[in-house]
Amino acid sequence: MEGDNEVEPIIFTGGNTPNTPDRPEPKPSTSRGDKDAFRWIGLRSSSDCNEGTKCAGYSMNGRYRVARNSAGERVLQLNGIVTWRSGERRNRDLSFGIITAMTTNNGQSEWAAQNWDPNGGNWLFYSSYNKCSLNSMQKCAENVKGFNWDTTWESQGVKEGVDSVKFTFERPFKHSKSQRRLRFGDIRRMKVGLIIGNWKIYGFSKTINICLKQGKQPRRQCGRKMHFEIDDPAPIPPTLPVAPTQPTDFATNEWTALVDADCEGNDEKCTGVNYKGKYIVETDPNGDHRLTITGSMSWEGLPRNIDKAFGMFIGLSRSNG
Helix, strand or coil: CCCCCCCCCHHHHCCCCCCCCCCCCCCCCCCECCCCEEEEEEECCCCCCCCCCCCCCCEEEEEEEEEECCCCCEEEEEEEEEECCCCCCCCCCCCEEEEEEEECCCCCEEEEEEEEECCCCEEEEEEEEECCCHHHHHHHHHCHHHEEEECCCEEEEEEECCCEEEEEEEEECCCCCHHHCCCCCCEEEEEEEEEECCCCEEEECCCEEEECCCCCCCHHHHCCEECCCCCCCCCCCCCCCCCCCEECCCCCEEEEEECHHHHCCCCCCCCCCEEEEEEEEEECCCCCEEEEEEEEEECCCCCCCCCCCCCCCCCCCCCCC
């Protein structure tokens, strides 16, 4: 999939949010495990993501362990960190998807994904399962309709630095469906992936063994033994506040997109709708110019149906048309 015009999987690229089951607010992990964890290596900047690849300069690795939560139930915990070229800040106007996929008992796959939504300016988390096999991870990621959303996996939080993002996923061994249960002593297969923007940057790992057992394991089979915790990324330095701003032209301009009269004769698709607002050019304390647009929409008749999508948007032309 070359270029930026390929299909954009909304689970990972910050498009329309899928209808996912309600989940409780994330809680800090209270798991108690032994201090033995195993390392997993997903993407290497020296090989998987070297120059000339679609993920050049990126790496992704972490640790995993079997532990017990505060209720005494077994859980699988995954710790990971994505890094890129030192000192480079990521483009926050692009989506940033961190993905893990693991095999189920019947050869299908279950997924956990942490995604930066540039529209909302926040991190979103998705748990799901898919009928496709782990061998087809990239192909599966392209087809969002193949995912079934659930709450099996949970995010234990994201910490972001200048040139890295740290994440922690967790799921219980128990599950209502037998094919989704984790069995102590089994070895599961996992792959990880990274998708930034509309497939502008992406990479998928080779298969990783996940040993669902505590204690000693053959290193070649389960990964190198390590402590579970990963150091937090270096914090992003604070920037000057964007307020107060200074108006550049000392004037606020009004814009009008729709008034009731404009909608007449248009099959009454927007009869009674009014869409208008204001805009101003400002300069922040860093000396950067900023265009601020505010607006409102009103209509006649009944309140809107909250069970239906409701979109408001604006479009600006570029200098070259």
